[in-house]
Amino acid sequence: MVRTRFAPSPTGFLHIGGVRTALYNWLFARGCGGQFILRIDDTDQTRHRDEALAPILQGFQWLGLDWDEGPGKEVEGQCYFQSQREERYQQAVEQLLESGHAYRDFATPEELQKEREQAEQEGRATRYSRRWMATSEEQCNRYREEGRGEVVRLKMPSDGELVIPDLIRGDVTFAWAREQDHVIRRADGTCLYHLATVVDDESFEISHVIRAEEHLSNTPRQIFIADALGYKRPQFAHLPYVAEPGSKHKLSKRKLQKYMKDREFARLQGEGEWIARQIHKQIDPEAFNPVLVDFYQSIGFLPDALLNYLLLLGWSLDDSTEIFTREKMIECFSLDRVNKAPASFDPKKLEAFQEKWFHAFDPKKKVALCLPFLQRAGLVAEPPDCSVGPQLLAILDAAGDRVKIAGDILHFADFFIADEALEYEQKPFAKRLGSPNARALLGRLRDRLAELDAFAAEDCEAAVKGFVESEGIKMGEVIHALRVAVTGKAVGLGMFDTLGLLGRDSVLRRISRALEQAESLPAGDVAKGD
């Protein structure tokens, strides 16, 4: 049975690179009819564990990466938190001590440091001399009396090599002599990650360890531990890491300032912040940026789009298939087609996937996705008036691909606010309504629209066209002024759709109001159609 795992630390954030690793684990397991396990690596900072874990689990749920075992899905008394598995680790340490694969060591940090420095001076590779290794109980006691701390170290082989058959990289060879006698139990008695992860992988019966490349160089010591303990070695697959936009450095949430120099990254971040502001979401840049999954969820990305992008960041099926549903991903994914070189995160391409997915998304579901944004922005009541659903559907229909993510609906807030509350963008307002001429024209158009019986988009179109003809002008000479008058903006949906959507009363009121306010404008630019 294939069993894979993803082992996040409860840091409060779900990193985009981490999710890709999780995705590959999940896909591999699902594709083999195997199981995917979520284990929490919290041997370190445990203070606010539950608080820091919730957003991570929530991110997995949003993405639809379900786990067969893990928090909330415990199987026969297994515990999925490393912090609570200490007893097993201690047993393992004792076993290693007993079999001679590990030893008690009493060197002080200063002494260790000195050895390292000396080795460096002599140009040797540093390897601990084992000078403070205790070989008997008597010796232990002597060191203890001196007040030395006691750690347990691995007793690594001094010759021979290890060949790791990596499912992505092929055979990777290491020389044992280069490996350090790593500490597996601290002076305070707690165990370290390398020991813990091996013990856990055994007890959860993990068959395939699929993880980031940065773990490749600690694999030898983990294999040493597994062998010494008599465990079956899992198969390994080391993924290249996800790199920064436009660079080959590992993507890290700590280097935001640097990423903000990337135009597209900064633009995405800016749009996200704009949406967050509209919905009154508190934003801490550390916790709200395009490196974190929560960012995308917050502004209305589709999880399928994010998954689709991540899938192709380091893996491909062939020379042409771009769109993958979950089912197709599971069906097609294989480790041997994972690329070996790191792949840079490209926010623009991620957006392109979002656009494609959202374009094809069911209109009614789009309504359901967009509605909460309007509600949080205070534009629509909760629960909504029964007219809102159809209205929103009509707006989305008219908007077409202008709404790329659910939060974009907030760019069309002018359909939801009171006529008296409409705000005008200054520049286009002055440009389009600055001249008395333009105002007179708009006034006459208003009269024409007022005569209409029906006010659907087609009716408005016919009326405006008729008006333009009778005035002997071009469409552009009046339509821009009309747009600014009724929406406050220079750009927006199709003009006639906009009129139909607003309805006669609103349109007439808004034109009158704009005309009034434009009176106080300083006479200046005479607007001509573009």
Place this chain on the structure above:
RNA sequence: GGCCCCAUCGUCUAGCGGUCUAGGACUCCGGCCUUUCACGCCGGCAACACGGGUUCGAGUCCCGUUGGGGUCACCA
């Protein structure tokens, strides 16, 4: 610095010895469409890091160089 990994357009990639004057996608740049914007359509720019081998033939195999990256904790 030691060890390990990696190397095709700006980016993600296809390519597993001849079908490669290197294909697709994103970006970018023109143009068309058009009441603005978005979409759409048409077209364009753009890459096998370098040097040796092996071979009738190398982007594809081998070696080296260069370059990039990861890792070297009583962090995970």
